[in-house]
Amino acid sequence: METQLSNGPTCNNTSNGPSTMSNNCSSPVESGSIEDSKTNLIVNYLPQNMTQEELKSLFGSIGEIESCKLVRDKITGQSLGYGFVNYVDPKDAEKAINTLNGLRLQTKTIKVSYARPSSASIRDANLYVSGLPKTMTQKELEQLFSQYGRIITSRILVDQVTGVSRGVGFIRFDRRVEAEEAIKGLNCQKPPGATEPITVKFANNPSQKTSQALLSQLYQSPNRRYPGPLAQQAQPSGAPRFSPMAIDGVTSLAGINIPGHAGTGWCIFVYNLAPDADESILWQMFGPFGAVTNVKVIRDFNTNKCKGFGFVTMTNYDEAAVAIASLNGYRLGDRVLQVSFKTNKTHKA
DNA sequence: TAATATT
Numbered sequence: 001m002e003t004q005l006s007n008g009p010t011c012n013n014t015s016n017g018p019s020t021m022s023n024n025c026s027s028p029v030e031s032g033s034i035e036d037s038k039t040n041l042i043v044n045y046l047p048q049n050m051t052q053e054e055l056k057s058l059f060g061s062i063g064e065i066e067s068c069k070l071v072r073d074k075i076t077g078q079s080l081g082y083g084f085v086n087y088v089d090p091k092d093a094e095k096a097i098n099t100l101n102g103l104r105l106q107t108k109t110i111k112v113s114y115a116r117p118s119s120a121s122i123r124d125a126n127l128y129v130s131g132l133p134k135t136m137t138q139k140e141l142e143q144l145f146s147q148y149g150r151i152i153t154s155r156i157l158v159d160q161v162t163g164v165s166r167g168v169g170f171i172r173f174d175r176r177v178e179a180e181e182a183i184k185g186l187n188c189q190k191p192p193g194a195t196e197p198i199t200v201k202f203a204n205n206p207s208q209k210t211s212q213a214l215l216s217q218l219y220q221s222p223n224r225r226y227p228g229p230l231a232q233q234a235q236p237s238g239a240p241r242f243s244p245m246a247i248d249g250v251t252s253l254a255g256i257n258i259p260g261h262a263g264t265g266w267c268i269f270v271y272n273l274a275p276d277a278d279e280s281i282l283w284q285m286f287g288p289f290g291a292v293t294n295v296k297v298i299r300d301f302n303t304n305k306c307k308g309f310g311f312v313t314m315t316n317y318d319e320a321a322v323a324i325a326s327l328n329g330y331r332l333g334d335r336v337l338q339v340s341f342k343t344n345k346t347h348k349a
Numbered sequence: 350t351a352a353t354a355t356t
Binding site for chain 1: 350351352353354355356
């Protein structure tokens with residue numbers, strides 16, 4: 001634990017997530033400020049539909065949260081895909097990095113790292129690079145740019161089908177001045193061995209998105225989500241499909257009184273969990289099916305071992321129904337899970 | 350030639 005912390009949490013890159021190369025591993029001390037917070041985390045690559053409450057619920061399963069904020073577009077209110085979680089205890093922040101960094105949520109692999117102190121100097125430090133040799137790797141790209149400063153993230157865009165580089169990428173520096181120097185030094189220059197010069201300029205800001213792009217984003221249907229890691233358990237072919245109209249996120253469920261519906265969402269009962277099961281397994285199993293607002297593993301007060309069951313709250317009925325259809329009967333280790341909407345029989349008024 | 354990381 002101590003070793004990993006001093007080595008920098010951002011070294012925990014995942015293999016296929018939208019993560020960075022591993023040169024951003026400086027500790028807060030090494031990066032020049034001993035005042036860096038050890039409780040405040042930045043969470044990147046959040047699913048588009050994840051809410052602040054869901055973020056808080058996920059990270060609250062680690063420890064007490066002092067504050068939590070999902071960053072949204074000022075105009076459209078759309079999530080910008082990242083947020084901040086500030087813990088009360090630095091130990092919990094460290095634990096969150098160790099347990100939640102790299103967690104797969106829907107189509108995303110989230111990244112959890114310490115937040116740098118907010119400052120104007122770290123803003124607008126993102127570069128768009130085009131004309132790269134198709135053979136250039138992310139590592140080589142970073143090597144080229146690292147002479148100008150500390151790289152926070154890098155990415156080379158690839159063809160989704162072939163996996164071949166599209167010759168364009170992004171480099172985010174720690175500070176804007178570093179990005180400015182990189183433009184001066186590398187724009188219109190040929191990388192070593194390349195036959196064509198590259199273009200290096202500041203990347204567009206998300207706020208500059210066209211209204212058309214915003215519209216397509218607003219109407220992106222959450223129904224197209226792949227059915228999670230457990231597709232073999234999915235409903236038999238021929239089973240009724242769910243209408244995208246019904247799960248557009250604005251369907252009002254307030255006041256509906258149906259078993260399983262708890263006012264804030266649809267409560268799902270998960271039975272036959274192992275004694276050492278924890279909340280993360282529930283997030284991982286149900287997250288791919290849609291908006292999960294809460295998970296809970298029921299534990300014995302004395303032993304702190306799971307009593308064999310837990311609950312998951314999902315916002316949308318259709319997504320909950322698909323999750324149940326897919327996960328009921330799912331084999332987790334050597335156990336076969338029973339998954340259903342929660343009934344009211346356990347606590348009759 | 351364009352995905353999102355500083356409240």
